[in-house]
Amino acid sequence: MSRDDIRLREPPWVIGSQKETMDWIEATYPSKKEKKKRKTKDDYFRDLYIKFDFDVKRSEIKPKDFFSKIIRRKLIEEDFNLFQISEFILRGLAKAKFRNITKIYVDNKILYEHKGRKSDLRKTLQDIDEYSSGISAGRSTEITAVLDDIDMTIAKIKINKIHGIKEHSVEIQIKGRIKAENYHTFLNYLKEKIGLKDVD
Numbered sequence: 045m046s047r048d049d050i051r052l053r054e055p056p057w058v059i060g061s062q063k064e065t066m067d068w069i070e071a072t073y074p075s076k077k078e079k080k081k082r083k084t085k086d087d088y089f090r091d092l093y094i095k096f097d098f099d100v101k102r103s104e105i106k107p108k109d110f111f112s113k114i115i116r117r118k119l120i121e122e123d124f125n126l127f128q129i130s131e132f133i134l135r136g137l138a139k140a141k142f143r144n145i146t147k148i149y150v151d152n153k154i155l156y157e158h159k160g161r162k163s164d165l166r167k168t169l170q171d172i173d174e175y176s177s178g179i180s181a182g183r184s185t186e187i188t189a190v191l192d193d194i195d196m197t198i199a200k201i202k203i204n205k206i207h208g209i210k211e212h213s214v215e216i217q218i219k220g221r222i223k224a225e226n227y228h229t230f231l232n233y234l235k236e237k238i239g240l241k242d243v244d
Contacts (some may be wrong), residue, residue, distance in 0.1 A: 072145050087224040094231075095212040100124050107207065115215060118209040126150075126205060127179040130187065131172060132237045133201055133214075138165050140222070140230035142199060144190040148175070150182035165189070197222055 102124040134145070145168045148156040155178055156168070177187055184204045191197035197220030203215055218227075 050112065056197070070188055078237075088221045089218075089224055089227050090221045092128065092216070092222070093219040094216040095214065097213045098122060098129075103160075104209075119204040120209050121206045121212050122190040124205065125180060126182055126185055126203060127176045127204055129214075130160065130179055130185050131169070132189065132234065133216075134165065134169055134172070134189075136230045136233040137199060139233050140191075140226040142189045142191045145187065146190060147186075148179075152216055153185055154184075154188075155179065155185075155230065157177050191222060196220060 102120045103123070104120050105121050130148075137145075143165050144154070144158070145165050146158050147154060155175055158168075183206050184202070186203075187199075187201040189199045189201070191199065197218065200217045200219075202215045205210070207213065
């Protein structure tokens with residue numbers, strides 16, 4: 045059996061021209077320029093809507109308002125600490141490069157509002173302990189955060205301990221664009237720190 049009968053694919057420098065050899069080397073070991081092009085290209089997500097629940101104890105409760113009683117709306121209450129979950133979500137936003145918190149509502153009442161153009165999310169996290177009792181006593185909270193003043197990407201987070209049986213504990217709406225890498229960092233942080241269930 046001769047070497048030609050085996051028909052192994054030879055590297056280009058064995059049987060090919062100098063151009064074929066250079067093409068093969070460039071494809072196998074990309075130049076620094078090619079690597080830089082790949083690094084600078086970022087993928088973005090736009091206008092996301094994320095919903096999830098926690099893997100915690102749930103109990104069905106009777107609706108108190110008249111409208112819910114008429115339509116026989118089934119409500120459940122989830123056993124989690126509203127302050128702790130709010131803090132984890134704020135930390136997750138900080139990891140996703142969100143820098144500004146503009147408002148925090150608890151049970152539809154403003155608990156924190158930053159009226160200036162820029163706020164500091166890290167400072168908010170340092171000072172949030174003063175709001176811990178107010179948030180923990182609540183049944184729902186809503187947080188508004190801004191990613192960037194130029195693109196104005198806004199995240200609205202709603203956390204409800206009591207909600208309809210077909211609804212979710214947490215709803216996050218991101219209006220604008222966010223880097224795919226930052227979004228995954230945010231979601232992975234929440235998965236690591238909080239027991240998430242049914243992420244949509």
